[in-house]
Amino acid sequence: MSGFKPVSHRHDDALSRVSWETFERLVADHYRGAGFRVEHVGTGGGTNRTDGGIDLKLFRDQEIVLVQCKHWNCWKVPHNDVHQLIGVMHTAGATGAIVVTSGEFTAAAIEAAAKFRHIRLIDGKTIRVMLGPVEEPAMPHASLEDMPAWIRETRRARTSRTNRSPVIAAVGAVVTMAVAMAVLYSYYIREIHVAQVEALRATVARTANEMAQARRAPATLPALTSQRPMSTINERPAIVHDTPMNKADIAAWEAKNAESMRIIEKTTPSLPP
Template sequence: MTTGFKPVDFRHDDALTRVSWDAFECLIADHYRDLGYEVLHTGTGAGTNRTDGGIDLKLLREQEIIVIQCKHWNCWKVPHNDVHQLIGVMHTAGATSAIVITSGEFTNAAIEAAAKFRHIRLIDGKAVRAMLGPIAEPRMPHATIDGMPSWQNQARRPRPAKSNRTPLVAAAGAIATMAVALSMLYSYYIREIHEAQLAALRVTVARAAMQVVQARTTPASLPALASQKPMSSLNGHPAILHDVPVNKADIAAWEKQNAESMRILEKTTPPLP
């Protein structure tokens, strides 16, 4: 924001307002060239200069040397400092007169300062529009900060767009994602544990049912036969010896009881989720 400047009383809204700073200088140069002046474009609007030294245009015709300072300002009034600066530049350049041209307005102090020097002329926005006449609308309207050449605006790189997501929203999204992942992981492990528990339960019930069937179907002669068999041992202790039926009738009874036990097991064991 430009500080210490006075806003204009009336802000124009037309094609001249929307042209760029360098285009404004070129319009002024073309106007005086049509009047028969040799125009030296020394300002930044020429495209090759980065500083103007207080002079944008120099007009030459016979014995005349006129220096011009262009101010494409539409928001702020041109102050008296610019008038005094051009007076000093005029003497340094050996000019016979000087002109300050603005597309906006001058402050009262600037007007009073110019009135004290008969070789200084001020041309404000109304006068320059009458001088140039109608101009074409620019293809791309140029929005400039008053007092800033267009080449400076072009040199600026656009800032990256900011994300609409605030840090709080981003953190909430990350927490929600983590919660979903943990929930899925928890469900997976719970299912695995539940299946392992059911499998162990089936084995336990099957062993118990088999022991019941063996107790009911083993004939009285089997213990004697089992006692005659050598007892296997594990670490010095008797190992478990599983007796099995020794004839067809016992085998049939054993299979029947075993099938019944398995049906009971299937009815009492809850299905996996």
């Protein structure tokens, strides 16, 4: 409950587990046993849809006391409820008013009640002494429709949010996965692009290097040819020696070369035309 202060001590007993309407009836039975004629005017009385800030009316002699019951175990009753009951008390012509809670009051509520001698506050510890032992309830609340209107609306709103939460979580998970996939896809595309650019650069550099070597090659070939002309024997390339050969050496080499060619022709099968 937004804006409310939690209690300093949370009771865990039978009274804390009874329904809000049972709590009102227990308080009514107590005052009935104390000699009051009790009129149950709150929603816990059965037919009333709104309580108008009053749950019980107590009558005894000339006394008319209004009672507001707050079955709150988790939150402190604020000063607003005290001020509201003061206004209702004057409107109804009551001689006094009581606010009963199964929990605690805020300091502001206690200070507000202290300014009016006809207002009495009964907290959780006091009401447990007044009521004595309370039977453990078999089932705290039979159904949602048995609860006050403000509790029903709060429970329905909370249930609606709970029912929507799995859908919201699923949508969030899908969105997160989509974003992650998009980031990974962008990363891999960028890496592939960088690799392609690097490969292209290497290819261009290699091609440029080969073209430069090709451009330099023709300038050196004529010089080599002019320095050492190619010799042929029987229209076949001849070995060029750095040391000049005499005629006898040339004749002997040619004879060996011719013999070698005859051996190759005999041992090599003819190729089909």
